[in-house]
Amino acid sequence: MATVSLEKLVKRYGSLEVVHGIDLEVADREFIALVGPSGCGKSTTLRMIAGLEQISGGDLRIGGKVVNDLPPRARNLAMVFQSYALYPHMTVRENMGFSLKIAGMKPEEVAPRVDEAAATLDLTHLLDRRPSQLSGGQRQRVAMGRAIVRDPDVFLFDEPLSNLDAKLRTQMRVEIKKLHAKVQSTVIYVTHDQVEAMTLADRIVIMRDGYIEQVGTPEEVFRRPNSKFVAGFIGSPPMNLKDAEVTDGMLVFANGDRLPLPEKFRDRVSSGQKVTFGLRPDDLYPVGHGIHSGSEADVHKQDLRVLLTEPLGNETLVFSELGGAEWVARMLNPRPLGTGEVLAFCFDLAQAHLFDRESGRSLRGSHGKD
Amino acid sequence: MKGWRPPAPFILLLPAIVVLAAVVIVPLVLSLYSSFTAFRLTQPASLYTLIGFRNYQRILTDIEFWAAFGRTVLLLTIALNLEMLLGLGLAMLVEKATSGQRLLRTIMMFPMMFSPILVGFQFKFMFNDNIGLVNNTLQSLGLSSQAIPWLIDGTLAFIAILVAEIWSSTSVFAILILAGLLAMPKEPIEAARVDGCTPWQTFRYVTWPFIMPFAYIAMTIRSLDVARAYDIVKIMTDGGPAKRTELLWTLISRTAYADARMGVANAMAYVAILLSIVFTAYFFRKLSAARTQIAAEW
Ligand SMILES: Nc1ncnc2c1ncn2[C@@H]1O[C@H](COP(=O)(O)OP(=O)(O)OP(=O)(O)O)[C@@H](O)[C@H]1O
Numbered sequence: 164m165a166t167v168s169l170e171k172l173v174k175r176y177g178s179l180e181v182v183h184g185i186d187l188e189v190a191d192r193e194f195i196a197l198v199g200p201s202g203c204g205k206s207t208t209l210r211m212i213a214g215l216e217q218i219s220g221g222d223l224r225i226g227g228k229v230v231n232d233l234p235p236r237a238r239n240l241a242m243v244f245q246s247y248a249l250y251p252h253m254t255v256r257e258n259m260g261f262s263l264k265i266a267g268m269k270p271e272e273v274a275p276r277v278d279e280a281a282a283t284l285d286l287t288h289l290l291d292r293r294p295s296q297l298s299g300g301q302r303q304r305v306a307m308g309r310a311i312v313r314d315p316d317v318f319l320f321d322e323p324l325s326n327l328d329a330k331l332r333t334q335m336r337v338e339i340k341k342l343h344a345k346v347q348s349t350v351i352y353v354t355h356d357q358v359e360a361m362t363l364a365d366r367i368v369i370m371r372d373g374y375i376e377q378v379g380t381p382e383e384v385f386r387r388p389n390s391k392f393v394a395g396f397i398g399s400p401p402m403n404l405k406d407a408e409v410t411d412g413m414l415v416f417a418n419g420d421r422l423p424l425p426e427k428f429r430d431r432v433s434s435g436q437k438v439t440f441g442l443r444p445d446d447l448y449p450v451g452h453g454i455h456s457g458s459e460a461d462v463h464k465q466d467l468r469v470l471l472t473e474p475l476g477n478e479t480l481v482f483s484e485l486g487g488a489e490w491v492a493r494m495l496n497p498r499p500l501g502t503g504e505v506l507a508f509c510f511d512l513a514q515a516h517l518f519d520r521e522s523g524r525s526l527r528g529s530h531g532k533d
Numbered sequence: 534m535k536g537w538r539p540p541a542p543f544i545l546l547l548p549a550i551v552v553l554a555a556v557v558i559v560p561l562v563l564s565l566y567s568s569f570t571a572f573r574l575t576q577p578a579s580l581y582t583l584i585g586f587r588n589y590q591r592i593l594t595d596i597e598f599w600a601a602f603g604r605t606v607l608l609l610t611i612a613l614n615l616e617m618l619l620g621l622g623l624a625m626l627v628e629k630a631t632s633g634q635r636l637l638r639t640i641m642m643f644p645m646m647f648s649p650i651l652v653g654f655q656f657k658f659m660f661n662d663n664i665g666l667v668n669n670t671l672q673s674l675g676l677s678s679q680a681i682p683w684l685i686d687g688t689l690a691f692i693a694i695l696v697a698e699i700w701s702s703t704s705v706f707a708i709l710i711l712a713g714l715l716a717m718p719k720e721p722i723e724a725a726r727v728d729g730c731t732p733w734q735t736f737r738y739v740t741w742p743f744i745m746p747f748a749y750i751a752m753t754i755r756s757l758d759v760a761r762a763y764d765i766v767k768i769m770t771d772g773g774p775a776k777r778t779e780l781l782w783t784l785i786s787r788t789a790y791a792d793a794r795m796g797v798a799n800a801m802a803y804v805a806i807l808l809s810i811v812f813t814a815y816f817f818r819k820l821s822a823a824r825t826q827i828a829a830e831w
Pocket residue numbers: 176179181199200201202203204205206207208245
């Protein structure tokens with residue numbers, strides 16, 4: 164049993180506060196992904212949970228018990244460091260077996276566990292090398308191995324796959340998922356990679372400047388972002404976010420271009436209100452090259468000029484201009500497009516988002532369906 | 534203008550070779566040669582009386598020489614180990630200091646700034662049985678009722694010398710080990726803490742292997758130093774009382790200059806040098822082993 168709860172957790176370096184009283188409840192065996200821009204406090208939060216960083220305020224509970232003042236070894240957790248933190252004087256084998264040896268396990272008990280982890284991580288042929296003789300990706304896998312040989316209550320991963328190539332990353336992602344299913348530990352996983360966060364996590368925590376912006380399942384944070392920030396952060400390519408003003412049931416952009424105000428926001432905004440309109444590239448597509456999700460009535464059609472295309476094989480990203488800004492559309496079953504070509508685009512307004520321009524909060528209403 | 538011309542590298546190195554020959558090689562060869570003669574400073578002609586290995590035979594059976602030899606090795610062993618422990622402790626304390634670390638580092642180096650002769654005089658005064666600070670303190674604190682004959686009793690004098698040596702040179706260890714601690718990456722220590730290590734285990738398995746090479750460098754430097762220990766002993770006890778603190782080099786200089794038996798003294802000196810070489814080679818081996826172990830890039 165290892166729930167992890169952060170209650171008004173604060174971290175200060177001298178007078179500089181970098182984590183501002185965050186609250187988070189992690190259930191037992193839950194897989195939490197922590198995402199956010201560089202410098203937002205993900206590593207700091209993880210290090211406070213690990214016990215490597217003094218907690219400046221608030222309470223941290225693991226398994227219901229306040230552990231603020233317990234040293235890391237009393238918290239029974241395993242951590243993969245962003246900088247690997249391997250022991251330079253030990254071989255890969257010794258690195259991986261070290262925690263077990265410290266825990267008083269006999270060498271003949273340690274060996275099979277190390278071998279198994281090494282096989283999973285494709286490290287078997289490197290077991291007798293030292294970290295200085297390994298590539299970055301190999302070191303990262305050793306760091307991973309050092310954590311997975313253990314049976315901790317909580318796994319803390321700080322960008323454990325950031326240095327692997329695309330293929331290995333996919334492979335390791337699957338291994339992590341299997342591992343989680345097998346060991347049934349609680350996992351807190353920091354990552355920059357959207358795909359990792361979306362595919363692995365039960366819930367995603369989006370952090371920004373030392374605050375938590377939103378906590379939710381991958382589907383929630385993708386489909387119902389609470390703020391402009393989350394909307395822009397989750398999803399790739401990012402959501403089109405354009406400033407506009409509400410006038411007579413229309414969204415009017417700075418240069419006078421217009422779009423109809425989506426039906427679902429009709430009674431949530433007033434005329435003259437300054438808003439930010441959001442539409443994912445998936446919900447903007449050339450006619451006949453995409454699928455709308457709601458009723459036909461919610462699809463708005465408009466001609467746009469193609470500025471640039473990025474063919475990706477199975478789809479093409481189409482850049483075009485509206486309201487004096489650039490919009491990205493996703494074209495399924497693509498055909499070759501010429502620059503300057505004018506195409507009819509569908510705007511699936513049932514999927515549109517609207518944010519208050521000042522506060523950045525969603526105007527969907529706290530429990531709005533969509 | 535034909536004829537042999539020396540190769541250019543040789544000509545270019547010639548000045549260095551000449552200087553080296555004059556200041557190092559000639560004296561070295563000369564002293565080695567003289568250790569096979571009956572050379573006495575008072576009879577210059579004796580420099581040409583070759584006597585083979587007689588000098589070496591004599592010192593091999595000379596109790597006094599072996600006593601000095603043993604005492605030197607003992608001093609070396611105790612001083613090096615204590616300096617190492619104290620230096621390590623000092624370095625770890627200074628490394629922990631969050632402010633004023635520069636100041637502490639400077640203060641730590643003070644003992645190295647004094648000439649060993651001055652250190653000798655200072656400790657001779659401190660250990661003086663009548664007016665010395667040590668006895669005075671012990672008596673004021675009521676720890677001892679009579680004056681302890683620090684520099685008169687053989688064992689106590691040895692301890693007094695040891696204290697002076699350690700005081701003046703612990704900083705060599707402290708500074709080198711501190712350099713090691715400061716150069717050490719902090720992440721492995723954090724990893725060890727998460728891996729379940731107690732502070733002692735963290736030190737034992739992670740910190741110590743990393744700073745070991747630095748300790749061995751200090752050991753190498755200091756083993757050479759102590760093996761030629763002379764000034765402090767000369768001032769504090771001059772090998773006395775009754776030769777009970779005689780070390781190799783005090784014995785050698787006495788034999789060479791007071792007794793004027795230069796040939797024998799040179800033979801002793803060569804044995805002493807051998808001792809230094811053995812210690813240095815030993816620590817160098819340890820050093821390179823430790824370096825490979827932490828995969829040092831220097
Ligand atoms: N020792 C320190 N002293 C002062 N400020 C620090 C210290 N360590 C981190 N910070 C600051 O705390 C903030 C959060 O840092 P943190 O390492 O948690 O970011 P992060 O979210 O992990 O970023 P990244 O994705 O780049 O790893 C940063 O602004 C950083 O500058």
